Amino acid sequence: MEDWDKEMEKKWFTISVYSENSVGLLNRISGIFLKRHINIESLNVSKSEIDHVSKFTIVVYTTEDWVRNIVGQVEKQIEVIKAFYHTDEETIYQESALFKVASTLLFDERNIQNIIKDSNSQIVTVSRDFFVLSKTGRRNEIDEMYQQLKPYGIMQFVRSGRIAVSKSEMKISSLLKEFNQ
Amino acid sequence: METLKKEKTASTKQSTKRISGAEAIIHCLLAEGVDLIYGYPGGAIMPLYDELYKFQDKLTHILTRHEQGATHAAQGYARVTGKVGVAVATSGPGATNLITGIADAQIDSTPMVCITGQVARHLLGSDAFQETDIIGISTPVTKWNCQVTKASEIPEVLAKAFYIARSGRPGPVLVDITKNAQIDEFDFSYEHCKGVRSYNPYPKPDIKAIKEAANLINAAKKPFIVFGQGVILGEAEEQLKTLVEKAGIPAAWTILGLSAMDTDHPLNVGMVGMHGNYGPNLLTNECDVLIAIGMRFDDRVTGSLDTYAKQAKIIHFDIDPAEINKNVKADVAVLGDSKVTLDLLLPMIKTNSHDSWHNEFKKKYEIEFDQIIKNDVYPTKDRLTMAEVIEEINIASGHKAIIVSDVGQHQMIACRYAKFKQTKSNVTSGGLGTMGFALPAAIGAKMGAMDREVVAIIGDGGYQMTIQELGTIFQNKTPVKIVVLNNDHLGMVRQWQELFFESRYASTVMVNPDFVKIAEGYHIQSKRISERKDLKATIQEMLASKDAYFLEVKVEKEDNVFPMIPSGASVSDIRLK
Ligand SMILES: Cc1ncc(C[n+]2csc(CCOP(=O)(O)OP(=O)(O)O)c2C)c(N)n1
Ligand SMILES: [Mg+2]
Numbered sequence: 149m150e151d152w153d154k155e156m157e158k159k160w161f162t163i164s165v166y167s168e169n170s171v172g173l174l175n176r177i178s179g180i181f182l183k184r185h186i187n188i189e190s191l192n193v194s195k196s197e198i199d200h201v202s203k204f205t206i207v208v209y210t211t212e213d214w215v216r217n218i219v220g221q222v223e224k225q226i227e228v229i230k231a232f233y234h235t236d237e238e239t240i241y242q243e244s245a246l247f248k249v250a251s252t253l254l255f256d257e258r259n260i261q262n263i264i265k266d267s268n269s270q271i272v273t274v275s276r277d278f279f280v281l282s283k284t285g286r287r288n289e290i291d292e293m294y295q296q297l298k299p300y301g302i303m304q305f306v307r308s309g310r311i312a313v314s315k316s317e318m319k320i321s322s323l324l325k326e327f328n329q
Numbered sequence: 330m331e332t333l334k335k336e337k338t339a340s341t342k343q344s345t346k347r348i349s350g351a352e353a354i355i356h357c358l359l360a361e362g363v364d365l366i367y368g369y370p371g372g373a374i375m376p377l378y379d380e381l382y383k384f385q386d387k388l389t390h391i392l393t394r395h396e397q398g399a400t401h402a403a404q405g406y407a408r409v410t411g412k413v414g415v416a417v418a419t420s421g422p423g424a425t426n427l428i429t430g431i432a433d434a435q436i437d438s439t440p441m442v443c444i445t446g447q448v449a450r451h452l453l454g455s456d457a458f459q460e461t462d463i464i465g466i467s468t469p470v471t472k473w474n475c476q477v478t479k480a481s482e483i484p485e486v487l488a489k490a491f492y493i494a495r496s497g498r499p500g501p502v503l504v505d506i507t508k509n510a511q512i513d514e515f516d517f518s519y520e521h522c523k524g525v526r527s528y529n530p531y532p533k534p535d536i537k538a539i540k541e542a543a544n545l546i547n548a549a550k551k552p553f554i555v556f557g558q559g560v561i562l563g564e565a566e567e568q569l570k571t572l573v574e575k576a577g578i579p580a581a582w583t584i585l586g587l588s589a590m591d592t593d594h595p596l597n598v599g600m601v602g603m604h605g606n607y608g609p610n611l612l613t614n615e616c617d618v619l620i621a622i623g624m625r626f627d628d629r630v631t632g633s634l635d636t637y638a639k640q641a642k643i644i645h646f647d648i649d650p651a652e653i654n655k656n657v658k659a660d661v662a663v664l665g666d667s668k669v670t671l672d673l674l675l676p677m678i679k680t681n682s683h684d685s686w687h688n689e690f691k692k693k694y695e696i697e698f699d700q701i702i703k704n705d706v707y708p709t710k711d712r713l714t715m716a717e718v719i720e721e722i723n724i725a726s727g728h729k730a731i732i733v734s735d736v737g738q739h740q741m742i743a744c745r746y747a748k749f750k751q752t753k754s755n756v757t758s759g760g761l762g763t764m765g766f767a768l769p770a771a772i773g774a775k776m777g778a779m780d781r782e783v784v785a786i787i788g789d790g791g792y793q794m795t796i797q798e799l800g801t802i803f804q805n806k807t808p809v810k811i812v813v814l815n816n817d818h819l820g821m822v823r824q825w826q827e828l829f830f831e832s833r834y835a836s837t838v839m840v841n842p843d844f845v846k847i848a849e850g851y852h853i854q855s856k857r858i859s860e861r862k863d864l865k866a867t868i869q870e871m872l873a874s875k876d877a878y879f880l881e882v883k884v885e886k887e888d889n890v891f892p893m894i895p896s897g898a899s900v901s902d903i904r905l906k
Contacts, residue, residue: 167527171476172465175468179468226528227527228527
């Protein structure tokens with residue numbers, strides 16, 4: 149088997165990137181994956197625990213050799229402060245989803261109320277025509293809820309990228325200090 | 330040309346003055362010590378050209394004949410001077426024509442700043458005339474890039490551009506400046522960039538790692554050094570030489586490391602890689618400690634990684650953390666500027682010699698000399714070989730010329746056989762292998778080193794990719810020496826077809842024009858030779874000429890370059906025929 153196709157060694161990795169908030173950086177980072185023909189499974193960009201520092205959370209399914217290579221290249225970009233990668237066991241991670249469902253179902257289908265209760269989801273809004281459920285959790289929990297609601301008709305569905313924090317420390321503040329000594 | 334040599338001094342902070350963005354660009358360039366730039370005008374960059382006209386006594390602009398030529402000239406200039414090369418182009422096609430040179434500078438770590446014009450801010454995204462997303466296009470091949478849409482942003486962005494291009498592992502930076510930003514006026518002041526908060530160009534050397542490296546080197550029985558361009562970029566040539574001599578270690582170079590060490594130094598054992606020397610390639614798999622300095626284990630150097638130096642402990646010196654363990658896992662990684670880390674290493678190194686180990690290289694050299702070098706350099710057959718031309722240039726120039734080579738068989742021959750006494754003297758496109766590189770790069774090299782002889786070695790194929798730069802040479806009276814080694818083939822591809830595609834010569838035969846007439850059309854003194862008896866005198870005549878000189882040498886059409894490690898094979902499987 150070719151080196152790049154070591155299916156057995158592939159795993160889920162969460163890459164966390166601390167960076168400046170600048171135009172074009174997303175393009176620069178995603179290009180690193182593109183160049184290696186590696187798909188980004190999920191992507192989330194938000195602020196971080198440090199003022200004016202952004203955080204990318206990127207999920208890939210690949211080998212550890214590749215994820216190390218990618219993190220090295222990402223970290224090398226001028227506006228990136230530091231990048232880390234973690235396996236699922238090393239992180240606390242979640243996704244969020246919204247389900248839009250016809251209001252009639254809420255009143256006509258007893259089972260829907262059980263699904264809401266059992267899945268620990270929340271009703272965000274109820275109107276005459278539709279209601280919106282929100283669910284936060286692991287991807288498989290969201291998938292399960294999706295499967296349960298599907299027979300009744302889902303008007304709209306959306307799921308966020310993974311967000312994750314690592315169990316170990318990511319010392320960005322001290323790194324920034326060290327860079328700027 | 331005299332002005333090229335003058336060092337421009339500029340105060341760190343200038344007093345405030347209301348000027349246009351275009352004029353500000355000039356002041357930024359001058360403040361960065363730039364006195365020579367290459368480029369090509371067009372609509373979106375015209376305000377800058379108008380200022381270049383006004384400042385022509387302070388800043389020389391060389392009009393190339395194609396924007397690609399401007400980038401390669403800037404690269405050639407950067408490679409021989411160690412300074413940042415600058416190329417300028419207009420928006421749209423002007424900007425896209427820069428891409429090959431930018432990609433080349435990126436993979437060969439050449440400091441370069443490219444400035445492109447862009448349509449006005451209010452037209453961005455409207456598919457205006459000559460609008461192209463050059464930021465998007467150049468992102469994967471630049472160290473950094475940035476679009477400027479306001480005049481007042483120009484000083485800070487350009488200061489950052491120069492700082493990033495030259496610091497750490499150097500590379501190309503592109504700054505795209507909208508037309509309105511060139512026209513609008515603002516209160517100009519300039520401050521050099523001293524750092525970027527998220528960027529750490531010089532990793533702190535780890536003394537523990539350096540001690541470990543020293544211990545491995547001191548205990549080694551068969552140590553072997555492979556050095557790359559990191560030694561040249563870090564200006565660590567003296568440190569390398571001291572290490573080699575003190576510890577008695579045979580040292581070989583990658584194609585970009587060539588000229589960092591005197592090619593005649595007794596411990597310089599030659600080139601590694603696909604067409605490198607027999608000894609250093611074979612013995613890579615016999616050394617016990619491999620000391621890699623400022624090189625990146627490119628696949629053309631290592632061949633198959635599964636069989637590369639598996640028996641050896643690997644010590645990797647590099648400034649770029651992303652290179653560590655990228656291709657070859659290091660037992661000891663020493664991060665940092667090569668000069669700094671080698672300076673720290675040297676006092677820990679014990680004086681030593683490894684004569685019998687060194688002898689193995691000599692024995693392998695004898696085999697290679699007998700089977701290849703002898704026939705290449707001192708041929709008995711009728712037709713001229715590429716190698717004897719290079720050898721004649723060595724003799725006539727006293728190993729003092731800057732050699733700029735293009736890409737193909739002639740490049741491998743030039744790098745295998747050219748002799749160097751001085752660093753920063755070998756200019757070639759290593760990582761990207763860009764045909765068409767040499768002619769414009771030689772222009773930049775000459776302008777960067779007016780006191781030195783610059784000889785371009787080019788194939789008949791690659792020559793025709795940027796042949797229009799003869800116009801630049803003519804217009805500027807740039808005294809470069811151009812040698813086309815004409816085998817009437819895309820020789821390197823033909824060689825692969827012969828060896829690996831059962832001699833099916835698909836599209837590698839070249840029906841060539843009269844190169845001498847073309848050079849004459851540009852009023853460049855020129856000559857064609859095809860016989861051995863004319864070689865020495867013609868090379869002497871060429872080097873004696875004060876002006877540009879074009880020499881076409883008709884060489885054997887179907888020679889092959891050996892030794893060769895077939896693509897994907899092990900360094901141990903290097904072929905002598
Ligand atoms: C721009 C570009 N296109 C294609 C190639 C592939 N290529 C590598 S060597 C070569 C042949 C070069 O022929 P020539 O310039 O005559 O040199 P020779 O090998 O004959 O010395 C080609 C086509 C390349 N390196 N660069
Ligand atoms: Mg040829």
